[in-house]
Amino acid sequence: MGNVGPVQLTWRNGLDQAEVAEVVALLDAAAEADGVAPAGEHVLMRLRAHRDVAQQIEPVQADVRSEHFVVRNAADELLGYAHLDTADETDGLLVAELAVHPAQRRGGVGTRLVRALLERADLPVEGAGEDTGRLRIWSHGEHPGALRLAERFGFARPRELWRMGLRLAAAELPEAPAPDGVSIRAFRPGSDEAAVVAVNHRAFRWHPEQGAMSEADLREKEAEDWFDAAGFFLAVDPQDRLLGFHWTKVHPDGRGEVYVVGVDPDTQGSGLGKVLTAAGLRHLRAAGCAEVLLYVEGDNAPAIKVYQRLGFERTDLDVQFGR
Known part of the structure; x- marks a missing residue:
């Protein structure tokens, strides 16, 4: 992978098998670089149990608990990915986990993903550190890049999970x-x-x-x-x-x-x-x-x-x- 250059972010209701393999490879690369997996176990289980895009027709959409945000460059290389868990959306809560390929960090990919998640949650892009309970984004391992994004977009810090x-x-x-x-x-x-x-x-x-x-x-x-x-x-x-x-x-x-x-x-x-x-x-x-x-x-x-x-x-x- 080279410089980020022009990128395109797309929202997906489902991923095909080739896309799942790309996402898993990206998550693996991030885990190897950071020493901690960027997404939880349930995300990988959902990816493995996915419905192909062709099966994502209106009658079954009510059963889908995952949404996918995919960032690619002009060469169609996968640069970043965010998983949005909508299982609790009826209670007003959306939970996301995201990863940027180690070779493409500090190039705006994470910013694009966070902006898209805020827009999906109907939240203003600019925030003041207030937690409305609408959107939560995990940072596994308290990654420095996540800390920078949280500060930039005014995220509060309502929950910590210790690993012992x-x-x-x-x-x-x-x-x-x-x-x-x-x-x-x-x-x-x-x-x-x-x-x-x-x-x-x-x-x-x-x-x-x-x-x-x-x-x-x-x-x-x-x-x-x-x-x-x-x-x-x-x-x-x-x-x-x-x-x-x-x-x-x-x-x-x-x-x-x-x-x-x-x-x-x-x-x-x-x-x-x-x-x-x-x-x-x-x-x-x-x-x-x-x-x-x-x-x-x-x-x-x-x-x-x-x-x-x-x-x-x-x-x-x-x-x-x-x-």
């Missing part, structure tokens, strides 16, 4: 026996989905993404290559009623992740979250993971303290900018 890490091989994991009458077992695909979704909803009713997980979302993740039911721990009572769960994940690079820990609010204070977390960490260590990571809301002080007591330290920060 632990060197698991050397960690001293606590002994955490389950409370009386509680047993820990593995997730059973095909039978436990409804119970997990119900507890997840109760545990994360306040969370803008996790609390909305449906049974269809869960089954979609069960189809992912990384899914392992043996690393999905459920805490149940003597009647096999679900009280809480710890869903672990092993990344392709061998790092483990405390993917989700959810405890029914009725059982909070029983120490069940610590029990489940310790069980998952032991599993990840036995699976050969030398390091483990997790994500936690930056304003969730109680959860951060729990993880710090286990030895986790903040390693990075994702920021959601709002207008």
